[in-house]
Amino acid sequence: MDAVFSNFDEYLKAFGLTIGLFVVSGIASLVLGTILAVFRVGPVSVLNKAAAVYVTMFRNTPLLMIFVFIFIAMPVMGYNFKVVEDIEIAGYNVSAFFFRACLALTLYTSAFVCEAMRSGVNAVPLGQAEAGRAIGLTFAQSMNLVILPQAVRAVIPPMTSVLIALAKNTSVAAAFGLAEATATMRGFTNDNADQRIGIFLAFAVGYIIVVEVISLVSYGIERKVKVAR
Amino acid sequence: MTAQETGTVSAGRGEPLVVLSGVQKHFGQLHALKDIELSVKRGEVVVVIGPSGSGKSTLCRTINRLETIDEGTITLDGKDLPQEGKALAALRAEVGMVFQSFNLFAHKTILENVTLGPIKVRGMKKDEAEKKARELLDRVGVGHQAEKYPAQLSGGQQQRVAIARALAMEPKVMLFDEPTSALDPEMIKEVLDVMVDLAQQGMTMVVVTHEMGFARTAADRVVFMADGAIVEENTPEEFFTNPRSDRAKDFLGKILKH
Numbered sequence: 001m002d003a004v005f006s007n008f009d010e011y012l013k014a015f016g017l018t019i020g021l022f023v024v025s026g027i028a029s030l031v032l033g034t035i036l037a038v039f040r041v042g043p044v045s046v047l048n049k050a051a052a053v054y055v056t057m058f059r060n061t062p063l064l065m066i067f068v069f070i071f072i073a074m075p076v077m078g079y080n081f082k083v084v085e086d087i088e089i090a091g092y093n094v095s096a097f098f099f100r101a102c103l104a105l106t107l108y109t110s111a112f113v114c115e116a117m118r119s120g121v122n123a124v125p126l127g128q129a130e131a132g133r134a135i136g137l138t139f140a141q142s143m144n145l146v147i148l149p150q151a152v153r154a155v156i157p158p159m160t161s162v163l164i165a166l167a168k169n170t171s172v173a174a175a176f177g178l179a180e181a182t183a184t185m186r187g188f189t190n191d192n193a194d195q196r197i198g199i200f201l202a203f204a205v206g207y208i209i210v211v212e213v214i215s216l217v218s219y220g221i222e223r224k225v226k227v228a229r
Numbered sequence: 230m231t232a233q234e235t236g237t238v239s240a241g242r243g244e245p246l247v248v249l250s251g252v253q254k255h256f257g258q259l260h261a262l263k264d265i266e267l268s269v270k271r272g273e274v275v276v277v278i279g280p281s282g283s284g285k286s287t288l289c290r291t292i293n294r295l296e297t298i299d300e301g302t303i304t305l306d307g308k309d310l311p312q313e314g315k316a317l318a319a320l321r322a323e324v325g326m327v328f329q330s331f332n333l334f335a336h337k338t339i340l341e342n343v344t345l346g347p348i349k350v351r352g353m354k355k356d357e358a359e360k361k362a363r364e365l366l367d368r369v370g371v372g373h374q375a376e377k378y379p380a381q382l383s384g385g386q387q388q389r390v391a392i393a394r395a396l397a398m399e400p401k402v403m404l405f406d407e408p409t410s411a412l413d414p415e416m417i418k419e420v421l422d423v424m425v426d427l428a429q430q431g432m433t434m435v436v437v438t439h440e441m442g443f444a445r446t447a448a449d450r451v452v453f454m455a456d457g458a459i460v461e462e463n464t465p466e467e468f469f470t471n472p473r474s475d476r477a478k479d480f481l482g483k484i485l486k487h
Contacts, residue, residue: 043313125330125332127328127330127331127332128332128334128335130295130326130328130332131326131328131332131333131334131391132334133295133318133321134293134295134321134324134325134326134328134395135321135322135345135346135350135394135395135398136318136319136320136321136322136323136346136350136398137318137345137346137349137350138314138315138318141349141350145345145349146334149336150335150336153336
């Protein structure tokens with residue numbers, strides 16, 4: 001384990017990147033997935049079908065394949081996303097690698113977010129939507145004001161599982177040139193073959209802490225927004 | 230006096246407000262509404278009764294298009310019900326609805342339940358909407374519960390809040406879909422009292438109910454439904470003492486013996 005402690009800043013940087021991938025693609029997935037879920041439960045049949053096709057496509061394909069497509073096939077087709085490298089956020093440049101990884105993770109995870117959200121919407125009694133419509137709310141208003149706020153409460157446990165899976169799925173990016181936790185672990189073990197077990201344990205603990213924080217936050221939110229029926 | 234003159238003289242009361250004509254509705258194989266003809270006049274209280282599955286709730290729900298119809302027309306104040314979208318939402322704002330299971334917004338306080346429609350649909354200012362909501366809540370006797378959440382109230386209180394929520398939109402007509410069927414016997418009265426009050430103030434009401442007492446005291450007309458069709462219509466007095474159809478006699482015989 002000495003290899004980890006003597007290069008602790010590298011260890012922290014690696015998990016920083018893991019968390020960065022998680023936060024950016026997590027937020028993007030929640031937004032995109034919620035929009036897709038609204039399409040799926042909404043009355044417009046075109047949007048409904050489009051969202052269903054999206055979910056089928058990205059939920060039923062392996063994440064690794066989506067990564068391969070975005071990192072290897074898309075640059076061949078002329079989409080290398082190099083333009084994002086001109087963007088500067090808080091003094092840092094966004095790397096095209098980071099952007100592609102977030103894109104792959106978001107495409108994949110948003111399909112799961114959509115389905116979790118849809119299960120939450122379905123958990124809200126139909127009478128709530130009817131009552132909303134009966135006082136003259138439009139579909140969008142009754143979604144925003146009545147259904148989604150209640151769906152969010154029902155959706156926290158399954159959404160937590162989706163987000164935890166996302167946190168661990170960031171490790172797929174290790175195979176595509178991002179020095180996040182898993183890639184860094186491999187680097188460490190290559191350089192210090194005699195300390196493999198210690199290095200492995202140190203990185204496992206890192207992941208456990210990241211995921212534990214997600215579940216604690218989720219538990220806190222769940223307790224705070226609980227609604228009595 | 231011709232019909233036209235009557236209309237101008239009475240300035241509203243007595244004119245048909247809700248008119249259902251040739252309405253047909255199917256649920257798969259089930260013919261849920263059969264050729265419904267019904268006209269509800271302004272200020273009139275129509276009570277719809279009948280056995281379970283007779284289509285009375287469905288009839289009530291078609292009036293604000295929570296159920297679509299297969300054939301026929303429904304007009305409110307002379308205008309056809311819009312099919313969907315903003316126009317339909319605007320129509321629903323004109324029609325108050327009270328449900329069997331209350332359906333108060335579970336994540337909002339009592340006060341927010343009542344102000345949501347006026348603020349979001351009518352564009353009323355928040356303090357104005359709250360002032361009006363408190364008046365309505367006082368009127369239905371739950372003013373002191375305004376800051377609580379629906380689950381903290383009894384069924385009877387929740388249903389009275391639901392009535393206040395519907396009234397806050399200043400509807401032209403109020404629909405009641407079995408408003409007391411989910412209540413304990415002792416809470417039924419407090420809800421019926423509010424409804425009788427409303428009827429006496431001249432609100433146009435369509436009430437689906439099993440409360441024969443309410444039908445006797447507050448109804449102008451009783452509509453009896455069976456198997457998706459309107460079998461009989463009459464004044465409550467005539468209907469209860471002298472039902473014409475066998476189906477109604479049978480129904481009344483069953484419910485009034487106990």
